């Protein structure tokens with residue numbers, strides 16, 4: 001009879017097993033262990049999201065730098081997705097403000113690596129493990145203009161607050177002209193058709209200056225989410 005020890009020690013064949021789901025579970029677990037280990041002493045932090053495509057010198061990029069700098073000056077660590085564009089901008093601002101600049105990178109087919117302004121960087125294979133870190137180690141979100149990735153992060157945060165999975169979590173959108181039409185659609189269609197409660201709009205606040213965004217995310221009044229039966233047990 002072949003024994004487990006023997007199978008373990010004798011295996012010389014191709015490592016198909018590392019592509020199996022049980023093995024993946026170990027890798028997923030290791031991402032949580034690494035993330036929790038690296039970030040647990042971070043102190044006060046805010047996660048900043050925004051487009052991977054904004055170019056240095058553009059208004060949105062400058063906005064990101066300003067947000068990062070103001071957070072750093074307030075003694076707050078800046079957490080981003082570690083990529084280019086507005087993420088890089090916020091990391092850059094954090095460094096310029098002598099603060100802590102964190103980048104939680106993600107493995108993508110068009111690998112880019114962490115931007116050069118990240119001081120504390122972790123690379124993730126799995127979006128869901130990485131997204132846990134954005135929420136777990138930040139006290140609020142600032143969302144700059146962005147595309148699908150940014151919307152994904154914004155709406156996930158809103159769902160977590162709405163379902164009371166996280167409490168006291170301010171979400172501030174920066175750029176009234178950019179976010180205005182989305183707010184109008186939420187109000188005019190989602191609220192009008194009863195898909196979300198009007199009170200859920202209170203979960204987000206839209207401002208136009210980096211200063212207001214930082215003030216609100218750090219000191220702003222956080223409204224309670226609605227309890228319209230959306231909560232599910234843990």
Ligand SMILES: CC(C)=CCNc1ncnc2c1ncn2[C@@H]1O[C@H](COP(=O)(O)O)[C@@H](O)[C@H]1O
Nearest residue numbers: 049050051052053081083106146147148149150
């Ligand atoms: C040039 C390019 C597309 C590079 C992509 N490289 C990336 N590196 C790290 N995080 C990313 C990247 N793309 C999307 N994300 C995630 O999604 C958001 C930006 O996506 P988007 O550009 O809004 O949709 C970021 O906040 C980030 O957390």
